[in-house]
Amino acid sequence: MTTISIPRGKYHIWTVGCQMNQADSQRIQTMLDELGWEEASMEQANLVVLNTCSVRQAPEEKAHNLLAQLKRAKNERSDLLVALMGCMIGNQKTIDALEKRYPHIDLFMKVEHADILPRFLEERWTLISGAGCLDIEFMPDASDETTDDEIPVFPDLPTFATSTSRAGKRTVLPMAITPKPGERIAHYPTKIEPAKASPSAWLPIVLGCNKVCTYCIVPYRRGRERSRPMDELMIEARSLVDKGAKELTLLGQTVEAYGLDLPDQPDLADLMTNLSEIDGLERIRFMTSYPRHMTDSMIERMAHLPKVCEHLNIPVQSGDDAMLKRMKRGYSLDEYVERIERVRELWPDITLSTDIIVGFCGETEEEFQHTLDLLEKIRFDVVHVAAYSVRPGTVAARWEDDVPLAEKKRRLHAVEEIQGKIAFELNQSYVGKVEEVMVEDTNMTHGRQQLKGRNRGNKLVFCPVPDSTSSEGQRVFQPGDFVHVRIERATAWSLQGEAVVL
Template structure:
């Protein structure tokens, strides 16, 4: 983690009560840890925080996440930098441009929206509107046309009507995320929502709404991943599974391929041959085979 705690008070979240106010680690401290990891052979790091893009606001010199990216991008031997989870309120143009410009920062952003209706967003205390979120996604995609965007959704939040839920479905249809993590709302003792709101949406309705999101997203992911067939993608190999090597693209797509050589921890180029909503299948590019041999 590069940040502990959170200063926001989303009504469904317990983090501020359990982990306290935001505390960012100094840039030099994070850089030293990453340099140590790279010296041990690590090629990819993920910068973690409940609101990772709020990094640095509490530090004396107030560096931001873009400043940290710039520092880490200069570390020899480090190949990839990832980060999560971001909050729309703190996703500044500086951060967007740093992700676009710095070669080691992966074009993959997790940007939870939680709901597509302004009334529900207000009840959640998310501090942005649907229109502001849509504008943010537009600016991200303008800077990085190939960016992979993931999001989180909560269905069945207290008081969510069918019409409000439809607003969420419409948002997902319009923005077409690469991946969506959808959860049905459940009361968490100690949160603002648990103290001030009745969990009024029936459980079977929550389940139905979650399934509708999942079906829609499966269709979207099928279409998005199918466009990658025939392309060559750089993969960082993570290990073997069921007799195949597996790794991830810069955009965090899971890729499987077969090859007899040892590829653990290596960057290889894969030609994508087949796709599914959840993963890609490919073959090792000829150039990569020659280098391995």
């Protein structure tokens, strides 16, 4: 192998989609920063990384638009490389189709394989920038035997097609890890450490998903669940805290599945217990929850860990049993409600958010009404609602998308309206209480500095910086600081108050 020395360039990372994608982009950014590359606008960058999302149609269309723009840019510029990552990358078949449509993409990359990025730049950027040639040992490419109908058991190997472009012949690059049958290694480039972590940092703990929800493309694109080893996570968490993180959000598509595939099967609460020992780490959050993996023991242990924040994001998607079956969510409505009731018993101050899809294939008015009934029954703090859009490659893509767009929009607004009322009522119960808030942002509003942050229950809180005559007035507030706020007003979306000294 060659010693890597890469001439510097400029990069731009475009990110859409979920927190997992944001966390992945942070990793790529760290890696490029460590290589001495400089962040720039898309127009100025030598490397544009598109971190894509296929969960809904709109973000995928945006990526296609950008790829078309980048194709034009590449025709005019010889110093531009384009890399694609995220959910648009699936198996070899998907990559082949994308490559045929966009031959100007230089790199298809999964985040698990991000440690090949320096090698890619070494090979391609060094040639483009004229800084010399390289000596790379090659390993054979792996064949990909999955089809769109199967969930890949292992993450696909990094793939570099051997087509010829203006910048030279593309090359099959060496693999860092070749998973063998029976091994499910969630390989993340562990050496990636941010120079400076944001006070709220992401920690992906389970990659992929083993569920087969009929509307969802994620398992086809991100593969099966692979838990990252506890030791690796502890090292990364300590590093993030050393670099400034005060709050870690543990990420997984079904986060309570953590550890099921590891040799000694630790669970999410075990991981949180270990993370709680890290000095300087103040808050632990986690998402996304799945009711069937959430055991009583797990909930009880999490509820007793002071650093674990009282907030659960637990998508239900529909309030109707027939719909849940069509969606293949893997639980009945009764099971879901039973889990919520149990969580509320074991963790009394918990706040809840959920996801709802309206207008899924065949959704009748009655089925939709059951979703509205569920919202009234559970009274979630936050509801993320989306109108169903077909995702090619999913099971549901073979079914008729038969709810008209106007009806989907009507149902979406109906959910928003009911939820707005519920959230407003729930938030009134905070008025008069003092909440611990971690500052996320400071900005000027009406000539006075305003703090924006979240309480432990994940509610957005705003308060003006105390004036200079108060005891807190001399403090300079930064993201990551903690402040106590007496809540004076509440809307459906946020709480507002004044900072107080306890």
